Amino acid sequence: MTEGELGAIWLTIKLASVTTVFLLLLGTPLAWWLSRRRSNISAFIESVVALPLILPPTVLGFYLLLMLAPQTALGEFWQKLTGSQLAFSFSALVIGSVIYSLPFVVQPLQAAFSRVPHGLLQAAATLGAPPLDQFLSVVLPLCRRSFITAASLGFAHTVGEFGVVLMIGGNIPGETQVISIAIYDQVESLQYGNAHRLAAGLLLFSAALLFFLYRSNRQSFWRLPE
Numbered sequence: 001m002t003e004g005e006l007g008a009i010w011l012t013i014k015l016a017s018v019t020t021v022f023l024l025l026l027g028t029p030l031a032w033w034l035s036r037r038r039s040n041i042s043a044f045i046e047s048v049v050a051l052p053l054i055l056p057p058t059v060l061g062f063y064l065l066l067m068l069a070p071q072t073a074l075g076e077f078w079q080k081l082t083g084s085q086l087a088f089s090f091s092a093l094v095i096g097s098v099i100y101s102l103p104f105v106v107q108p109l110q111a112a113f114s115r116v117p118h119g120l121l122q123a124a125a126t127l128g129a130p131p132l133d134q135f136l137s138v139v140l141p142l143c144r145r146s147f148i149t150a151a152s153l154g155f156a157h158t159v160g161e162f163g164v165v166l167m168i169g170g171n172i173p174g175e176t177q178v179i180s181i182a183i184y185d186q187v188e189s190l191q192y193g194n195a196h197r198l199a200a201g202l203l204l205f206s207a208a209l210l211f212f213l214y215r216s217n218r219q220s221f222w223r224l225p226e
Contacts, residue, residue: 005198007174008182015090015178016158019097023105023154024147026098031109032135050107052100061167064096068168092168093176097158104153112146113139149213156209160202 030049034042052060068087069075078086086092116139124134140147162180169176171185179198186195 001197002194004173004177005182005194008177008179008198009201011090011174011176012159012178012180015093015097016155018094019101019158020151020155022094022098023101024151027102027105027109027150027154031106032113032139034106035110035113050103053103057100057161057163058167060100061096061164064092064099064164065168068092068095087168088170088172088176090169090175093165093178096164096168097161100161100164101154101157104157105150108146108150108153109143112143116142145216148216152209152213156206160206 030045034046034049065087066072067074068078070079070085070087075086078084078091086095120138120142121134124138129137159178160180161178162184165176165178166181166184169178169181171177171181177185179202183195183198183202186192186198
């Protein structure tokens, strides 16, 4: 395996790991809020979160590229803060990946939170538990499997990204060239052997992860009360 391929693999793992952390930090409170609200505002936010499921990645990447450009307020602020442009950087990949993979974390968590019996929360409140303690001591243990599923899907979806990362990150080795971009680069160069090696690795990873998720769902150690 070449140094460039190893660099692409490491960058992909780094991007997926950082993105998954941000997805859980942002997606958990958002999913909890959506599971407790039934209004036009919550329905609108749900539709915005779900947009990446049906929107072509290149469309999302195009508008993210415009948003991250140096001429925009965000791009100008980032350049003043760091001395480098936001577009075509690793930070841009993280921003795009979080937005693109958000529904894969929010939707499983929202579904799990919606199934938590309200009576358990009321009982915890009666015992004097504040809302945060109710969430940590009641909701998290009941929804631990959904957190594993959400984190796994967010990680895997980030690993497999192509259109969004290509639009906002380009193809800079060691900076923005993740595995999917490296495969595209190898195919363009007619290096099919190298492309096959990377593609087969992604295929095996995806199949193993899906097997793990389906197996863990079938062999659940707990079940939410009806």
